[in-house]
Amino acid sequence: xxxxxxxxxxxxxxxxxxxxxxxxxxxxxxxxxxxxxxxxxxxxxxxxxxxxxxxxxxxxxxxxxxxxxxxxxxxxxxxxxxxxxxxxxxxxxxxxxxxxxxxxxxxxxxx
Amino acid sequence: xxxxxxxxxxxxxxxxxxxxxxxxxxxxxxxxxxxxxxxxxxxxxxxxxxxxxxxxxxxxxxxxxxxxxxxxxxxxxxxxxxxxxxxxxxxxxxxxxxxxxxxxxxxxxxxxxx
Numbered sequence: 296x297x298x299x300x301x302x303x304x305x306x307x308x309x310x311x312x313x314x315x316x317x318x319x320x321x322x323x324x325x326x327x328x329x330x331x332x333x334x335x336x337x338x339x340x341x342x343x344x345x346x347x348x349x350x351x352x353x354x355x356x357x358x359x360x361x362x363x364x365x366x367x368x369x370x371x372x373x374x375x376x377x378x379x380x381x382x383x384x385x386x387x388x389x390x391x392x393x394x395x396x397x398x399x400x401x402x403x404x405x406x
Numbered sequence: 407x408x409x410x411x412x413x414x415x416x417x418x419x420x421x422x423x424x425x426x427x428x429x430x431x432x433x434x435x436x437x438x439x440x441x442x443x444x445x446x447x448x449x450x451x452x453x454x455x456x457x458x459x460x461x462x463x464x465x466x467x468x469x470x471x472x473x474x475x476x477x478x479x480x481x482x483x484x485x486x487x488x489x490x491x492x493x494x495x496x497x498x499x500x501x502x503x504x505x506x507x508x509x510x511x512x513x514x515x516x517x518x519x520x
Contacts, residue, residue, distance in 0.1 A: 299449070330510075337412075337512035338450070338495060351507050385449050393438065393499075395508065397449030 297322070299388050299398035307404045313374040316401045320367050320388030326350075327369040328395065329361060332383040341384075344369055373403075381405045409433055410498050412511025419486055420519055427481045427514045429496035434477070436498035440508075441470065441481050444493045453494070454481070486518045 300319045308314050320327050328351075329341040340353035344363035363369045367388075373380055381404050387395035411430045419425040429439075440455035456463045456470040456479065463470045467484040483490055496511040 328508075335512075338510040340507065340509065343507070350505055387449070393440075393455070394452050397442075397451065399447065399449050 299386055299396050301384075301386050301398040301401050303401060304399065305402045305404075307406060308376050309406050310376055310378060312376050313372065314376060314403060316371045316373075316384055316386075316403075318369045318371070318386030318388075318398060320369070320386075321396055324388035324390055324396070325367050326389045327363055327367065328387045328389070329369070329371050330385045330387065331355070332385055332400070333381075338385065341371065376405045378405050409509045410496060410511045412496050412514060414514060415512070416515040416517070418517045418519060421486060421488060423486055423518075425483050425486055425490075425516055425518070427494055427496070427516070428478065429480065429498075429511050430476075430478045431498050432477065433498070433500065435500050435502075436509075437501055438499040439470070439472065439479050440497050440499070441468075442495040442497065442510075444495065444513075450495055483516075488518045488520055491516060491518050 302317045326345045328343040330338045332338050341355055342361050343351040347363045358374045361371045383400040383402050385397050385400045387397045389395045413428050417425050441453045442450035443453045444450040454465045454468045456472050458474050461472055469482040472479045494514045497508045499508050
């Protein structure tokens with residue numbers, strides 16, 4: 296089975312811009328979660344989608360949003376980028392949260 | 407609010423030694439405690455996990471010790487090898503009416519020196 300794929304792998308944006316990240320889960324997985332990883336904070340949960348519905352949400356501002364399509368692919372959008380949004384954004388898919396399978400991440404740099 | 411506290415932040419151990427990474431939690435509703443291993447440039451991968459009704463679980467060279475009364479759990483790596491050098495994250499899951507959410511510790515960067 297192919298693993299979780301994320302595109303793009305690297306992104307450089309400037310403050311104020313917006314960005315969209317994409318995640319394709321493992322075939323058959325309907326749950327997709329997004330995390331922000333930074334050196335100081337570790338993995339911070341952003342949100343989880345299941346069958347096109349947001350099921351859980353972390354403590355991030357409304358600038359961070361996501362959606363899931365009928366084929367379980369998911370996108371994450373960050374609007375009005377700030378310097379502090381520079382991070383590795385990880386997507387994970389699962390059948391249950393017993394085992395989350397992570398993608399390689401998208402490295403976002405905000406200048 | 408950091409619900410899972412992980413220590414140390416970094417750890418250097420000689421090959422063959424036994425690195426120990428500790429995690430503590432507060433919420434007694436957590437019902438599943440996995441450990442993830444992350445190599446540079448890769449996403450985290452599930453290493454080993456334990457449920458709170460078990461005090462110890464061993465898989466190969468990796469062992470989780472779980473102390474329910476102290477609300478602490480730890481990862482031990484026996485006969486550590488340079489290939490074990492990675493960042494390790496503990497996590498705790500809470501299940502609420504079918505919704506499950508993982509909370510991660512801040513990670514431990516482990517270096518095994520030859």
